[in-house]
Amino acid sequence: MEKVKLKLLYSDLKPELDMIEKELEQAVDSKSHLLNDASLHLLQAGGKRIRPVFVLLAGKFGNYNIDVMKQVAVPLELIHMASLVHDDVIDDSDIRRGKPTVKAEWNNSVAMYTGDFILARALEYITDIDSPKLHHILSKTMIEVCRGEIIQIEDKYKLDQNLRDYLRRIKRKTALLISSSCELGALVSGTDEKTAAHLRRFGYFIGMSFQIIDDILDFTSTDEELGKPAGSDFIQGNITLPVLCARRDPEVYSLLKNSLQKELTDKERLLVVKTIRNSPGISEAKAVSERYLKKALQELDYLPKSPANKTMRKIAFFIGKRKF
């Protein structure tokens, strides 16, 4: 339902997004029926396609040509998909968006090759654009995203990490790819550098806000809404902002510390979820997310008033209030 609402916000882009959806299907077409099935399985599990949306919207600030824009929008979504299929191996996740993951449906090796295949398709596709700057930005982003994930593994189960560690991690894990989506959309549509910089920063701030909300929803949503058990991030040892805020209460700290040292039963997991949900950690995390949201909106103030600007603004508001 919420996903439908989000899609309504950018319904003006529907014909272009339908085209991108078809291109995505074609892009994952493979001689290997196994890779074909695994990639389509992933693609058909859906998703918000937020990265292509930001590429297209950013492109509206320049000379918008869908045939050029899709050359960036499609590979960025493919890069995101490739990282998801590998993340499910890292997190040992059997369910994503309510459906079995590639690693659960087949095995870890198939997930590895599917991710490698999709990533290579993305690079094959985007290298039709002969822009060194674009490739510098994208390759740097890919490396930073990996570094973010490596740090995330290093920081797992460390309850005593600080806010800076968390922010640095989500910047790399989520915000950078959204930021690059906006920047590359601006770049290929030929906007001036100032516009591209505002769009890049908009993407960064909205990405930070988006990830913080995601981390809040891990505690405030139901298993059904999430399509996976609530509190999954915590169970996997990921210390997110609601936890960092809630741990200031000594009793909560002690519960969290103990919970991180053992495998939790379902009852214990639900107790952790309930404790965080009822703690001030949720409202404090929301306040941080809102600060990023406000900064994102400020970036849009620098850009010309246009339907694209309006849609970006609406998406930003929606992200702040989303419930899935």
Place this chain on the structure above:
Amino acid sequence: MNEQLIHSKITSMELDVLKAVKQRTLENFTEGPSVERARLFFLLLPFFDENHWSGEIEASAKTVSIVYAALHAHDQVKENALVITKKQQLTVLAGDFYSGIYYQMLANSNNITMIQRLATSIIKVSENKASFYDGLVRSVEEIDDLVHVIETELLTTFYKFYGFEKYASLATLMLRYIRYVEELEFLQNNSQTRILRLLNQTLQHPLQTERWLLEKLDLLHEDISLTINSYNFNYELKSFMLHQITPHQHRAEQLTREG
């Protein structure tokens, strides 16, 4: 170029590749990038054979080696594991990180076409690797074709891109030879690999697989000896290839004699 200089050039390239992909956490918790000296030798073969060799070509050769390391890292992730360890998690990320590095290195040298060619090769290699899991029983010839693509596609792409195609047939024979020597060792140590699993499935018994491998090694070595003589390599380079890269033991005859 003598043996010592060849070794020294390979080592220098090996160190460059390791430096390019250096990452503290990955270094501490994974086995590190697999940079095989035989592969480096073949990437450098046009240089050893005194072809025109530039900084750009050498930089590209390094990126090919990094792609091999990226794909190899993902081969190390266990098919099915009850619990995924930190080492395995970081091995997944190591492969992705190395992929990012090769892309960045080529992007920094504005070699966009090479990024595209390598991406096309990775697609082919991944498709062939996925064939190990599609449940089909394949003929030994088909299995040999899979091995061929997996072992040599990236190298062949590099050769084609820089006009060194003439080395492709020899490298293809020798890299397959090296692969099968390793598979034979795994088999004799009772270890299982994806290639052995597929061969055992087709040939129906490990002893048959062993025989097939031994005969294949003999055939490949005969081809290597014939092919190598069709090149104008100098004596030392030829000797390096025959004695350092693919030394042969004539194992099939030995097996027949021993019974």
